[in-house]
Amino acid sequence: MTRIRFIGLGNMGTPMVRRLATAGHEVAVDDIDRDRVAQLAAATPGVHVAADLARDWASVVITMLPTSAIVESALEATGLVDELERGTLVIDMSSSEPARSRSLAERLRAKGLRYLDAPVSGGVRGAEAGTLAIMVGGDAEALESAMPMLEAMGRRIVHAGGAGAGHAAKALNNLVSAASIVATVEAMRAAEAFGIDPATFVEVLNGSSGRSVTSEQKAAQFMLSGSFGSGFPIGLMSKDVSIAVDLATSLDAPIELGAHVAGLWRAATERFADEDHTRMYELLTEVELAAQEAGR
DSSP: OOEEEEEOOSTTHHHHHHHHHHTTOEEEEEOSOHHHHHHHHHHSTTEEEGGGSOTTSOSEEEEOOSOHHHHHIIIIITSHHHHSOTTOEEEEOSOOOHHHHHHHHHHHHHTTOEEEEOOEESHHHHHHHTOEEEEEEEOHHHHHHHHHHHHHHEEEEEEEESTTHHHHHHHHHHHHHHHHHHHHHHHHHHHHHHTOOHHHHHHHHHTSTTOOHHHHHTIIIIIITSOOOSSOBHHHHHHHHHHHHHHHHHTTOOOHHHHHHHHHHHHHHHHHTTSBGGGHHHHHHHHHHHHHHHHO
16 A cells, blocks of 8 residues: 555546555545545545645655646645655656656656656546556656556556656657547548548448547547547647647657647637547537638
């Protein structure tokens, strides 16, 4: 059993906490939404309100927050890292910026703390089922000590490299996912215009070389059903794609297609930031027009 301080109870963080508690870990939760903190602690054995405990109660701190800036604020601006015991392991499971993650790792190391970046893929359903894919950056020894916790939340755990490598891998993965969504939606719309039923075309994709996570797990379930409830907003997808493009640009790596895809998702964010990212099925025509206008 490990004592964990978990910061960030959004769509992903809340089910991840439940998985940790079910696996027998003691979890102290923290979030700006105090009602959510109280409700989760009251309803889940093994979960506590972090504010009720000493800051050095936990030997592991996990963050699941929207941006690098918010992660840094939660850890450093609040003074939390200055009160942790030496050797405490900090795991950032957010979708953060790789260069900032490396810098954060160095600052924490100077305070005697250990660090891993361990962003996830698999959506809310994966978080609820404990089947997330987890991409890890950081020291192999720190990863070994974190494995019982990561295995409670994920099925496939890949050590991508040193600090920041997990966040780089996650952003680049989401670039591929974002491009796949755009390509799939464009093809679905073209098929429909030709008179092919969209559901039939999805069957074609899933039995052919165009098959993807988008076609298998999003097209029928969230797009054609009209539910648009995957739990991942357009704005967060756009943020991750921008991180990937900025990373590639800083490394002088080719990113022509990625840059175009990023432009489409930025245009979507400007209009529909809080909408589920699967609404790209409804919004693509308007988004493409907006991106064209922005590029003129």
